Amino acid sequence: MIETAYAKINLALHVRRRREDGYHELETLFAFVDAGDKLSISSAARDELRTCGEFGGELADPFGNIVAKALSALPRPQGWAVTLEKNLPVAAGLGGGSADAGALFRLVEREYGLPDDWHSRAAELGADVPACVLSQTCIGRGTGTELEPVESDLAGIPVLLVNPRLPLATGPVFKGWDAVDQGPMPQGPVSRIALEGRNDLEAPAIVLCPAIADVLTALGDTHPWLARMSGSGATCFALYEDDAAREAAAVQLAAQHPGWWQLAGHLR
Structure with a gap:
């Protein structure tokens, strides 16, 4: 199996x-x-x-x-x-x-x-x-x-994962969190939670691994629907309106940053 x-x-x-x-x-x-x-x-x-x-x-x-x-x-x-x-x-x-x-x-x-x-x-x-x-x-x-x-209104949306090939342990990232409660996660459809939500571990992760900021900037330059760090990093993801936009982004990032790891797919 x-x-x-x-x-x-x-x-x-x-x-x-x-x-x-x-x-x-x-x-x-x-x-x-x-x-x-x-x-x-x-x-x-x-x-x-x-x-x-x-x-x-x-x-x-x-x-x-x-x-x-x-x-x-x-x-x-x-x-x-x-x-x-x-x-x-x-x-x-x-x-x-x-x-x-x-x-x-x-x-x-x-x-x-x-x-x-x-x-x-x-x-x-x-x-x-x-x-x-x-x-x-x-x-x-x-x-x-x-x-x-929850029922997802983002099922099937194209996604691109990018990692600068730098491992980042979870413990130190959580330890670097500033302990300030920025408020609850939004309610509503999955798309709204994603757009209006945030990742509170992004800032402490970037302190430990500044390359994350470079990945987010590079993804932002590909005009995604949403770009954000996942979990405690260092992988970031970008969601795109269609496969063509994601493929163009993948080609652009591969040319600009050939050492970065990529994985393309769709949300389940």
Whole structure:
């Protein structure tokens, strides 16, 4: 069986407060691109994991990564040999590891069904994992695990992901947040939340990785419908009115910044 680990983006990400448990209270609008990593599985005597793909070598400890943990978290009557084709950059604000775990959950669901407590098992692996299991547009609250699926009026819109090939750890970005509550996420259609929302982690991420500002400026020069940083960075995304506009933007950025990573797709 083969499953895509769909890249996650945050169309909006509002940080409301620091919690006593060390986490942050969030309001976020998750969306997913119809492209990402690939997981393929086959029967095996015991669980095995191998990585390949452009960024497969950046997973220093494949047996301790989130896919291996997801394998241990879900009961199955036999072992699985899993091949992870890592197409998404690591530590990039795309929920790559969470998306991989989410894809594994869907594979288990397809073959055996998921246990009733799958949501809590997913949340124990990471705050983005429950949303990545669903891989559909939804609002996340709390630490991002309290999910509210929503009908998206942006489904199918062309999207371009751009990363300056610089990893950025989530913890230091959250630590750099100024602790000022800028207000709740807007209400209404997904398009309105995206346009009127914001990413409160953009400013602290740019302090740590100034190239993010360069990516946002370059995307802005392609006249997108919306350009914003995803998650805690460093990946940024741009939404376009049609495929032709996105393709023209991709060509322009590739010529101006040949070292940057790109991925084109559509929102699911």
